[in-house]
Amino acid sequence: MLWVTMFTRNALIKDHPFIDGNKRIGAFLFILFLQKNNMLYRANGEAKINDNALVALTLMTAKSLPQQKDTVIALIVNMLVEG
Numbered sequence: 265m266l267w268v269t270m271f272t273r274n275a276l277i278k279d280h281p282f283i284d285g286n287k288r289i290g291a292f293l294f295i296l297f298l299q300k301n302n303m304l305y306r307a308n309g310e311a312k313i314n315d316n317a318l319v320a321l322t323l324m325t326a327k328s329l330p331q332q333k334d335t336v337i338a339l340i341v342n343m344l345v346e347g
Contacts, residue, residue: 291322303344312344 295318298304305311313321321340328336 287322287326290325291318294318294321298344317343 295304295313298312303312321343324339325336
């Protein structure tokens with residue numbers, strides 16, 4: 265399921281299905297998915313992804329080349345697993 269979400273997030277940010285707000289919508293849905301699947305917070309209650317990290321991940325995804333999609337997904341997954 266996480267891989268499906270990574271692909272969906274990547275598609276929202278990269279493919280621009282909306283006139284405006286693609287990155288914001290993609291970031292919101294990513295956080296919503298993490299929250300709904302109990303993956304947003306560490307055991308101590310601290311968020312795994314703070315605001316700065318979310319902005320960085322969103323912009324990195326937006327600026328990445330299509331050939332880098334697997335690398336970007338792996339980075340995000342590793343960050344969530346390690347976090």
